Amino acid sequence: MTGEDDLVGRIRSAAAADRDGVLVGIGDDCAVLEPTPGMRLIATTDLLIEDVHFRRRYADAADVGWKAVAVNISDIASMGARARWALVALACPAGTTPEEIEAFYGGALALAREHGVAVVGGDTSSSPGGWFVNVTVLGEATRTLLRSTARPGDVVAVTGTLGRSAAGLAVLQRDPTTIAVDPDTLSDVTTAHLRPRPRAVEGGWLGTSDGVTAMMDLSDGLATDVRRLCTESGVGATIALDTLPIAAATRRVAVAIDHDVLGWATGGGEDYELLVVSASEPFERLADGPAKATGTALTRIGTIERGTSVRFVDERGDAVDVVRGFEHFVTGR
Amino acid sequence: MTGEDDLVGRIRSAAAADRDGVLVGIGDDCAVLEPTPGMRLIATTDLLIEDVHFRRRYADAADVGWKAVAVNISDIASMGARARWALVALACPAGTTPEEIEAFYGGALALAREHGVAVVGGDTSSSPGGWFVNVTVLGEATRTLLRSTARPGDVVAVTGTLGRSAAGLAVLQRDPTTIAVDPDTLSDVTTAHLRPRPRAVEGGWLGTSDGVTAMMDLSDGLATDVRRLCTESGVGATIALDTLPIAAATRRVAVAIDHDVLGWATGGGEDYELLVVSASEPFERLADGPAKATGTALTRIGTIERGTSVRFVDERGDAVDVVRGFEHFVTGR
Secondary structure, three states: OOHHHHHHHHHHHHHOOOOOOEEEOEOEOOEEEOOOOOOEEEEEEEEEEEOOOEOOOOOOHHHHHHHHHHHHHHHHHHOOOEEEEEEEEEEEOOOOOHHHHHHHHHHHHHHHHHOOOEEEEEEEEEOOOOOEEEEEEEEEEOOOOOOOOOOOOOEEEEEOOOOHHHHHHHHHOOOHHHOOOOHHHHHHHHHHHHOOOOOHHHHHHHHOOOOEEEEEEOOOOHHHHHHHHHHHHOOEEEEEHHHOOOOHHHHHHHHHOOOOHHHHHHHOOOOOOEEEEEOOOOHHHHHHHHHHHHOOOEEEEEEEEOOOOEEEEOOOOOEEOOOOOOOOOOOOO | OOHHHHHHHHHHHHHOOOOOOEEEOEOEOOEEEOOOOOOEEEEEEEEEEEOOOEOOOOOOHHHHHHHHHHHHHHHHHHOOOEEEEEEEEEEEOOOOOHHHHHHHHHHHHHHHHHOOOEEEEEEEEEOOOOOEEEEEEEEEEOOOOOOOOOOOOOEEEEEOOOOHHHHHHHHHOOOHHHOOOOHHHHHHHHHHHHOOOOOHHHHHHHHOOOOEEEEEEOOOOHHHHHHHHHHHHOOEEEEEHHHOOOOHHHHHHHHHOOOOHHHHHHHOOOOOOEEEEEOOOOHHHHHHHHHHHHOOOEEEEEEEEOOOOEEEEOOOOOEEOOOOOOOOOOOOO
8 A cells, every 4th residue: 555545544534424425435436425316416616725825834734624625615505505525635745744634634524524514535646836725515405596696676795794804814914912902802813714614504594595586605805706796697786884794803903903994894805704695575584594593693785786886885875996805995086 | 807707707608518417507606516316426536736747848738637637537437437527626827828728628628528528617726836736527327336346256357558658658758759659659659648538438338237346447557556446345366467458559669768568557557447347257248348339448457366465477477576656667586
């Protein structure tokens, strides 16, 4: 047996407990899965690349494995579907220890198990550069919520709060002892960045609820992602900046490091909250559902409009120029 | 729209013709697929990494895309299943042109279409290193052929010929004008290396045939892969070196560059032929099937044995020490 075979054997043992719908897991050429008859199959894949998506200086191997699975489960949840199976591929430099690789898969398995997802396959390779991760997650649903079906007059809402992951990244990039906030606050925002919790239960609830017309997850920041949803749907939107939900911890960090908190909320990305579009009338009932089931708030932040213009407005209703991308927020005319 | 969105739009247009079982393809958070009720789902993922699995000096972007899909379809075929959908992720350096990225996806789509596989998703990213590719392919089958079910007394066979890809790699690593063989021969072996054709039809035929007891594809070389199959099945094997099928082109290249052709056949890897284990009695009928349907020979090369020893024997029946790995072939006592 080669070293790779030994390693695959250990990962296989760690993953062996997850057998829901799995006829053959890690160890053969492919996984053999038993989809539920009559269900649609949902598939997504995401790259996580060292020094593009994360830095090993602050993200340990288990964090990377966790997040790589989390971002894919978030994609599945954003279709209103249930994640079931994952394939986890890792390339890392020759000097990486087997313990680090096991820690990576340990992080991936921990998040997968939290969501009832079985890790059924993958690949490992050496990398001539840094860490390269690719995860594919497969899910099931009876119906799916798309980006392309928002209609003028619909309500735009988000789960949870915005900007927490960007606040966490800002903390991770600094010496935390120089930031005048309590350790729990720092931990709150850095955990949101390193170990995001995808809105799987909320997505499943919304996916089976009448009234939701479109959904996606917030991975690249509200401003970019609202525009993507509007482009796919052929509509515009007005987003009221003063209604954006922002956690107290996020605000405290913004004050402590003198950063514009709205910049994080609109441009920060990686919150993995759900962007939910709903018919206007049933919205209140919808907002109650996830809150009662999971404690997660669903906050109205705007309205879908005719046309193709996406406007961010301040508390006076004046348009504000939200420049997309991290730490670019400019008040316009 | 960002540059990434533009690029995704062009890839999406190129992939849009492939709609078999695809309810939602590229452009949303996930693909939505319609599996055939009652079928098992087969899933596999493979990394292809620059300077580990290929070099851009001799593999152009379209070759890389083609091969990344081909090696995954080969995994699906090796289970006796039918490939249906692919997710194709690419990270490449900042200087890569949009034309190169489109050529990569063009190569992926060309091979996918040849096999009726729809490209339904993926991801693109910049890479701080070289090219990193991950492809996931999903397939379907009513039953699957595993590595773990070979039985003592079974026949061991392979499709096609062995060592052609290794011969091609040897040519690509040299100045071809220094190799005294005709251009068609050079092209035959280099094409086998750069644009392998997975044995999809043969795998599907064998997957539905009685008598086949185990199967896998040959990606890491016959010596390594026979041992893997035997380990999974808890058996041994005897492989007769003088029966290994080797193409005339492969032999001509070996003579021209003075290389041991058996080293390529046992250790070269990347042939993506099928390693087929069958009950002894129905083997002749099995061998006729793929030959009549596809023109692909199925050649008997050995026997599954009790125990765990995998022996390679010469024409006198004497054991030969086949050292695994490329260009390591040592005649033993």
